[in-house]
Amino acid sequence: MSIEKEVQVGSRRRSAPTIRASGRLRSWRGVDLVTAAVLAVAFGVVFWAFDTFVYPGISLLTAGFPPVGELALGVWLVPAVVGALVIRRPGAAIFTEMVAANVELFLGNQWGPAVLLSGFLQGVGVEIVFAIFLWRRFGIPVAMLGGAFSAVLEIIGYEWWSYVAGYSWAWKFIYLASGVVSGALIAGLLGWLIVRSLSRTRALNAFPPGQEFHERLLRQSE
Numbered sequence: 142m143s144i145e146k147e148v149q150v151g152s153r154r155r156s157a158p159t160i161r162a163s164g165r166l167r168s169w170r171g172v173d174l175v176t177a178a179v180l181a182v183a184f185g186v187v188f189w190a191f192d193t194f195v196y197p198g199i200s201l202l203t204a205g206f207p208p209v210g211e212l213a214l215g216v217w218l219v220p221a222v223v224g225a226l227v228i229r230r231p232g233a234a235i236f237t238e239m240v241a242a243n244v245e246l247f248l249g250n251q252w253g254p255a256v257l258l259s260g261f262l263q264g265v266g267v268e269i270v271f272a273i274f275l276w277r278r279f280g281i282p283v284a285m286l287g288g289a290f291s292a293v294l295e296i297i298g299y300e301w302w303s304y305v306a307g308y309s310w311a312w313k314f315i316y317l318a319s320g321v322v323s324g325a326l327i328a329g330l331l332g333w334l335i336v337r338s339l340s341r342t343r344a345l346n347a348f349p350p351g352q353e354f355h356e357r358l359l360r361q362s363e
Contacts (some may be wrong), residue, residue: 159277159279161229162230167230169230169232172347173233173348176347177227177233177236177237180220180223180224181224181238182241184220184241185240185242185243188216188250189249192251196213199213207316208319209315211296211300211316211319211323212320212323213323214319214323214324215327215328218238218266218291218327219328219335220237220240220241221237221266221328222291222329222332224236225271226333226350227336227339231276234264234265234267235261235264235268238267239257239261242256243257243260258299259300262298262299263295266291266294267287267288269294270290271283271287281330284330285325285326285333288326288327288329288330289321292325292328293321296317296320297317336350337350340354
């Protein structure tokens with residue numbers, strides 16, 4: 142099924158389809174599970190590398206004003222947004238984020254098993270936003286909103302009461318604002334760009350984003 146919206150192309154108007162998942166929305170195909178798992182494992186390795194080699198430097202740079210260190214949060218939210226954009230089925234964000242969190246835990250990190258709770262909250266945040274749009278909208282605004290709300294759920298639901306419990310409320314809200322900006326830009330916008338780039342490589346031909354890319358090529362050749 143496709144949802145049509147009009148876009149201006151040159152002096153002519155053409156339709157740009159937004160393609161939903163085929164079949165029953167809650168039925169996952171084998172290729173969905175395998176691809177989501179592969180993406181999640183890759184992101185889990187990225188998490189480990191980021192935790193080990195990059196995040197310590199960020200912590201050092203923001204030591205003078207720690208709340209802005211939460212600008213790094215979006216890195217850990219990317220799998221949920223990418224999973225939702227690629228699979229386009231309920232549960233995709235949670236599945237991808239949780240598998241990535243498990244890989245991060247297996248490889249080692251400074252937070253231990255707590256990353257599993259964070260992964261769940263982050264995935265749920267993205268799921269809620271895509272559910273609000275009935276899994277029919279997959280553009281940049283929805284991706285950014287998903288990343289932002291994922292950050293809200295993670296911070297208010299967990300981090301405020303664990304990692305930064307001693308912060309003043311002013312610092313907590315700066316921490317929240319930093320996380321929301323990061324979620325929108327890094328997880329939302331960058332996540333959308335990652336999916337678009339993967340579509341260009343034809344790696345997602347079996348998925349709606351790959352089909353949309355093929356449709357765009359056909360329209361451009363007309």
